Amino acid sequence: MASKKYDMDGFKLFEKENTLRVLQSTVPPISNPAWATVYSGLTPKEHGLIDFTSINKNYERKLADYNTDELPPFWDLLAKTGHKSLVMTPVMVLEESLSPNVDMITGFPTPPRFSSKEVEVASKKFGFDGEPEIGNGLSTGKISIEEGSRAYLDATKKRAELSKYLIDKNNYDLVFVCFSETDRIMHYTLTLGSLEGLIAPIFEEISKFLIYLDERIKRLEEEAVFILMSDHGASATHYKFIQNSWLINNGYATLKESVNTTPVASNKDSISTKIKSKVVDAVVENKYRRVIYSKLPRSLQKIGEGFIEESQNLEIQGKYIRISESDLDMPKTRAFSSVSTGSTGMIWINDSRFSNPCVKSDEKEPLINEIIEKLGKESFIERAYKGSDYYVDSEKLIAPDIIFDLKEDYTSDFTGYLKDKFIVEPEISRRGDHTKEGIFGIKYYNAPKIPGKIELKDIYPMVLKYFGVKDTK
Template identity: 25%
Template sequence: MTTRTVYHIGLDGVPPHLLEEAITRGYTPELADIRAEGASGTTKTVAPPLSMAAWCSFSTGRDPGAHGIYNFILREEGSYKTRFANGDILHANSIPIWDYLDSNGISTGIMNLMAGYPPSESSGFHIGDIVTSPPDGSFIYPNILAEEIEEKVTSYELDQYTPYTPDKTERQLQKYLDGLFRMDEERTNIGKYLIEQTENSVYSYVFSAPDSIQHCLAHIRDESHPEHEPGLVETYADKPLELLTIYDEFLGWLRSYMDDEDVLIVLSDHGHSPVHGQINLNSWLYNNGYLSLESTSLTKLKLFGYNHLFNTFEAILHRLDLFGTVKEAVAKAEGDDEDGDKSDNYGLKDLLTISRMDYDWNETVAYTIASGGQIYLNTSNDHPAGWITAENYDDIREALRKDLLNIRDPKTGDEVIENVYFGEEVYSDEYKNTRPDLIALPVDEYQIQYPQTMKTKEVFGSAPKPGSHSSEHDRTGIFLALGGGANGQDVKMDITDYAPTTLGLLNQPVPAPMTGSIRDDVFDVDATVSEYDGRVAAKRSVRQVTKTVKNS
């Protein structure tokens, strides 16, 4: 067994061009040194580039088809129901790297890594992520660690800051940024404390603010953005670069703390590109005959509201600082029916959005359940009212693919969808029963909207409001590494490569189910691949029995 420690520092959403600008302009000398002395390149992430699916692939070494977390919102097998991704689902579907290591007596320290709630009870510590962790829940394991962190450093704060939107003042924008900077400054201090006070072989920390600040300020940095605010450029355009100095200081501290045999890996789960226009795929599916709606009074009422009143209602929620809260509550809400088909029971999501309860499933061909462009066909083998059979599946799917590729922007005539992949082209088969049938990826500067806000009279939207995703994820993140023989420039890592490579760096066998590669071309590793021997599941079962006894 090695005495080496591997440190993963995730800078959520940092694109290569932002890192290059930060290094060139002198904001990040530590990152410049790491790039010069070690290995560097890019990280190719999942399709579509969504943080939930990407970080789950990072931790399991498997593509979304092999861990089943395709998006933030997931379709339940054999049902029209959906559920919000979380740590329980990840553990039920796959095995994160910390569970493999735990089964071999190796402890880990995890902070803010999706899907991290409930936190894993593996040896070491586990702090839940900002998306799946409830503010009032116990998202730190062991529980006593939360009190220790608050006493010795500061209270651990989840991401609860309300983003800036154009109907707010510049003072509110500054307040938002102050909170964002403070949150991650405190998080780096907590990270330092935990490294100093605990002994783990792997530390995986993810810092989310880089993603948030780019979503918020892209229209200020992008002079061609339709919502560009030139009056704010001088004060705010460099804020994303200034934010990176927080992590650069932390990396400098970490490098001075590390031993010679330790390994430091810096990565992002995706990049960022500007957004100048939007399309709602469910609206497009409806207007092109692929999605049908019921004619009930409730459905008609909701359609009138979204077509004529939604923009005003959204603006009011923003002014009251409630939009983010309501949006999150609706996204995480579950339906109440038990059989996965329609019933008289409506959940919060079903009452407030154009949902599965409004679709005429006897006529619907295809639908989406979340942003990102993942489309499901209403197949007879895994939908309660599905009618598409194996005999007509291929023809219908190919026809839809061609129609999607022919979508044109009504103002410019330019294409909107760059590529449409079949599910099996990008995802493996383990969770094929909940796998999207098609994945439509938009061209640069276009975003696919959340389907729940579909308007039957509006397929295309203008540029997102500032502060509300005025940039969007792309599939290219960053990669830098130091130690462990790391070498090479222009290295092309896949998000699934990190888990097996980390096991190799710790001289641990790599489980055969991992779909990522052991990157012995980048690091000095001589890893073996072994079949999973069941010890992880056995240990997990013991913990579950113990937990049941404690709660009885």
């Protein structure tokens, strides 16, 4: 990000090395599958993570976290060979490392967990409590976007200062620090005119941290490699494609007769709305919204999901109705969208993999081709293609049958419906969304250069090779 007002010299370190380049993300360009590829060296087809959730045979979405026991990340492999690491807030790693050689604070989307009492005490010393939750406050008008930006900036500063404290105190072989606030703030701001003042201060704080790392590495006068990367890019979005509305309006999915299809305008002054808003505020402030639903009884999962839906509904009331998979008449639904939102969407054929199938095996392939062809004719679709190009069915994953990429300026959602319409204005939290183009930069300090094109899956073997550690998978 270029800026005359803000100091971005930390990023210029990589420009001077002439190593700053585009790094292609995963399909879809979502943090969970992307970071899983970085941690494990496996493609999404191999590790089976397609988004933050997956769908089961009963059409239920479950949280899909990165399991470090099944797929040991590079820092745990390094730990087994005596290398010590600092791993700060890795996205979708929900359990702290048990190795004494790994100092860790877990990251988005759950409250932080600590690998040791020492790390927890240090975190409290700097007042770092993970990424702040600002979504509900913004959607209800409780806080302004400026206040939300300042909250993200404060968390970024605290993470940087805590990381510097731990780095200076310990002799780490590897340091991994993830700043998730840069991703989150862009979702709320990219269509706003006052963009620089909301985003640039956060990047400036990261730039200062990059300069600190560069200067510290130079003082060591040892062999080192310094990598800067993002798991995806971001762009502004002015339009939202509601996927299941398209499928319903084109005759591929059917709503249950009991579903009220009339959008209801919100009355912010009503007692009901005020009570709902206060309940959601309390839930978010106490971080129950971030509970790992897949590890709770289904009855408690539904309560938690209800709180999230109340938060989301406050943004979309009067625009369209919010629906879920349970609102679809599955015995009459041939195809439905689920799980993925953003610049890439996914569609499942309702076949024998599900509990209420509507499509026979000999009907599936022609139906896939028909939907792909029809999607391809829509002006907002960049490309539609078969899901089998990227994912396969497994014990853990029912793979999507169709994937589609939207054109620039569009995002998508599978949880909405509006009769005879499927393009709407995005809510506050969708003013920006992910693109496939992330960034990668590398700087060498007395170390041999790594030749060739770099992809996300190359980070894992690159790290292991640098330390002379063999991959045990």
